[in-house]
Amino acid sequence: MSTDKITFLMNWHATPYHAPVYLAQKLWYFQDEGIKVALLEPNDPSDVTEIIGSGKIDMGFKAMIHTLAAKARNFPVTSIGSLLDEPFTGVVYLKDSGITTDFRSLKGKKIGYVGEFGKIQIDELTKYYGMKPTDYEAVRCGMNVSKAIIEGSIHAGIGLENVQMVELEEWLAGQGRPRSDVQMLRIDELAELGCCCFCSILYIANDKFMAENPDKIRKFMKAVKRATDYVLASPSEAYEVYIDIKPEMASPVNRKIYERSYAYFSKDLKNVQRDWEKVAKYGKRLGVLDADFVPNHTNEFLTWKLEGDSADPTGDQKRMLALQQDVANKGGFQRLDVKVVA
């Protein structure tokens, strides 16, 4: 017998920034829309686009660069919305690792990456710095990059400012060491990309599922928009609901990850055209996408008024950096006031 439950696979084990989908389930927003959803979590993030692209699972979360690559590899998926916009992403390291703000300090180091693309990105960067991919040792770490840094089995690893950096900061603090000993070589700066949008986390759907179930997808997105509105309006209260669903996540580290993720949540969930153009170009540069590749995203399932584009994305990114530093220092919830084009 078939089931009308939509299967939705996370990009990672349950993480504070997944709050909108868990809340949409817990608070009956999916039910209010007349849909049923089964939320699933992976053991290996590298399974996600393959399983969704092959149609075994209907929908999920994944970063932009993976979403583009999935289509290029004949695992047809489409981004139907954004969860997190441009979280700062890069090579995360501790001050005593011997790594500095100079990319060339990675020479001879062991660098952890999740599944595949981190290595492709670092490999590609080496050529701008007079190095070769063999000048460093890439270590596949799955979801355990922070752990590998803590254990000392790698010198540094690819991570997010709002997740792995927080995990390492709190580990340092627990040892009486300064949180500021965690540093990041930002990939967008090293690669001169102009944004961290390659790592924007997206809502994706299998293309066949999407073609056959437009109404279900519209309803799904409506429910998660409602949950996102709730998270943005009442973040502390929403977090309490979240850890009530996931009591194993009720830790000070996760609370901080949630605070640090707050500013990255997309308010209107839209796919940002400018970001997709940049990342498609970057994907071609990385050799992951062919020259004639057409990006796979649509805003057609977002049935509310979308925000205008930022008038000053570069300035926004600078202000975002300062804002995140302030949240790191003081805690709490802050959002950037973005000016849009008229």
Place this chain on the structure above:
Amino acid sequence: MSTDKITFLMNWHATPYHAPVYLAQKLWYFQDEGIKVALLEPNDPSDVTEIIGSGKIDMGFKAMIHTLAAKARNFPVTSIGSLLDEPFTGVVYLKDSGITTDFRSLKGKKIGYVGEFGKIQIDELTKYYGMKPTDYEAVRCGMNVSKAIIEGSIHAGIGLENVQMVELEEWLAGQGRPRSDVQMLRIDELAELGCCCFCSILYIANDKFMAENPDKIRKFMKAVKRATDYVLASPSEAYEVYIDIKPEMASPVNRKIYERSYAYFSKDLKNVQRDWEKVAKYGKRLGVLDADFVPNHTNEFLTWKLEGDSADPTGDQKRMLALQQDVANKGGFQRLDVKVVA
């Protein structure tokens, strides 16, 4: 494009007794067999048989009573092996709850259950004790039965001796209260079933997937048998590997859950014919299965010599109770020495 990855869904968030499948992945046993497996975790245990039965996911873990009910509800799945044999299952409560060894003390109480069957079982039991289902209040708790008892939102809840009882014991100990304040009204005793096999945890497969991929399933079972052998031979070492994969599980409570699960692991993974007969009969009594229902299990994918049946299952169960009490008191790993029929 299709994928040759087998999707395998847990019955619960990652739990110490899932060790064999995670180890088979981590230690390349699946790869050695030439198969690829994606391990997935649910957010709601009640999704599992529906998603596997509808063919969206290929395989997974589920308890015997659910596996039977899935087939009866036209979600065709078959048990292809056993993970845990007869873990003690029942109504878990604290001494100060007002509940006693007399079932009738549940009158007027709030009893938590996971998704559906716990309520069906308690409802059915009421009639033997001069009660009605409305004499107690059933509260659906998903995976958070222990949490609800701790918070006091329920008086008792359906749970396993090797999981929920351990969680509650450790919570009590953390408060300086005696671990022995956790008690269980065993469902097998209340219902006079003669075994806790209704809650044996099984490897299940979607029937169509099974029919089309017998070779993959044989290989899968070979890999998890190898991992089970490793767990049984070197439990401490195997646990270290497990929490290396799942660092968020590295807690004293989980270590104890693992110790308490050790004796329940099926050594040869076989489906026990006698248990299936008992539980099918029980399912008919519960009104979940029709009178002519044929149980859905097979040992045809187990390509090694299977153990004989126990010569004294009732005596084994008594010895198991004493053994588990000893493990609860002293920690460590013990297995029952089972005499088989000649």
